Every structure is written in C-alpha cells, then in structure tokens.
Amino acid sequence: MKYAIIESGGKQYKAVEGxxxxxxxxxxxxxxxxxxxQVLLVVDxxxxxxxxxxxxxxxxxxxxxxxxxxxxxxxxxYRPKKHYRVKTGHRQQxxxxxxxxxxxxx
Numbered sequence: 870m871k872y873a874i875i876e877s878g879g880k881q882y883k884a885v886e887g888x889x890x891x892x893x894x895x896x897x898x899x900x901x902x903x904x905x906x907q908v909l910l911v912v913d914x915x916x917x918x919x920x921x922x923x924x925x926x927x928x929x930x931x932x933x934x935x936x937x938x939x940x941x942x943x944x945x946x947y948r949p950k951k952h953y954r955v956k957t958g959h960r961q962q963x964x965x966x967x968x969x970x971x972x973x974x975x
Contacts, residue, residue: 870885870912870914871911871914872912873908873909873910873911873912873927873929873971874908875905875908877895878892880892880893881909884905884931885968886968886970886971887968888967888968889934890931890968891937891963891964891965892964893962893964894936894963894964897933898933899934899936900932901933902930902931902932902933903930903931903933903966904929904931905928905931906923906927906928906929907923908923908924908927908928908971909923910924911927911971911973918973926973927971927973929971930968930969931969932967933964934965934966935965936963936964937965938960938962939960939961939963940960941959941960942958942959942960942961943956943958944956944957944958
C-alpha cells in the first residue's frame with residue numbers, strides 16, 4: 870500500500886492513492902487538478918521516506934471533486950445574573966480531493 874502524509878492549511882492528512890480526503894477550502898473549481906508538494910512522509914510497501922521537514926522531490930497529484938461544509942458548531946456565551954447572552958455559529962468549508970498519484974523522484 871502506498872500512502873503519504875501531506876500538509877495543507879497547517880494540518881496534516883493521510884493521502885492514499887485512489888482515496889478521497891477533505892482539506893480546508895482551496896480556491897479551485899471542481900474538476901481542476903492540483904499538486905500538493907508539502908509531503909512529510911512517503912510509504913511504499915517496505916520503503917519509508919521521512920522528510921526533514923519535507924521529502925525532496927515528492928508530490929501528490931489530486932483532482933478537486935467538490936466543495937462541502939462541515940457540521941454546524943453552536944457557540945453560546947453567557948454570564949449568569951448579568952443578562953449577557955450571545956449565540957453564534959460556524960460551518961467550516963472543505964474541499965474534497967481525489968488522490969490520483971503519489972510520486973517520489975530520487
């Protein structure tokens with residue numbers, strides 16, 4: 870099994886060839902392809918390449934499937950006996966990527 874640990878938007882994701890991952894919103898249209906070059910680790914069966922901080926010559930080719938929204942988070946602040954009530958919410962936006970290939974150039 871070939872997979873890589875990549876960094877996108879300050880977060881780390883496990884990218885497996887042929888699978889889909891959700892990363893923070895990227896300004897790309899569905900159907901466009903992108904190259905993720907912040908690869909921290911590549912595992913190809915028994916061969917493991919660890920970067921310091923990234924693996925040189927490694928990149929992940931992915932295609933944008935679409936954009937989605939995460940679950941609604943409700944934030945409610947209040948102070949007892951002071952009549953202070955604030956209710957806000959948030960929905961994180963994500964981009965779904967189809968991982969096409971993981972390349973490691975030596």
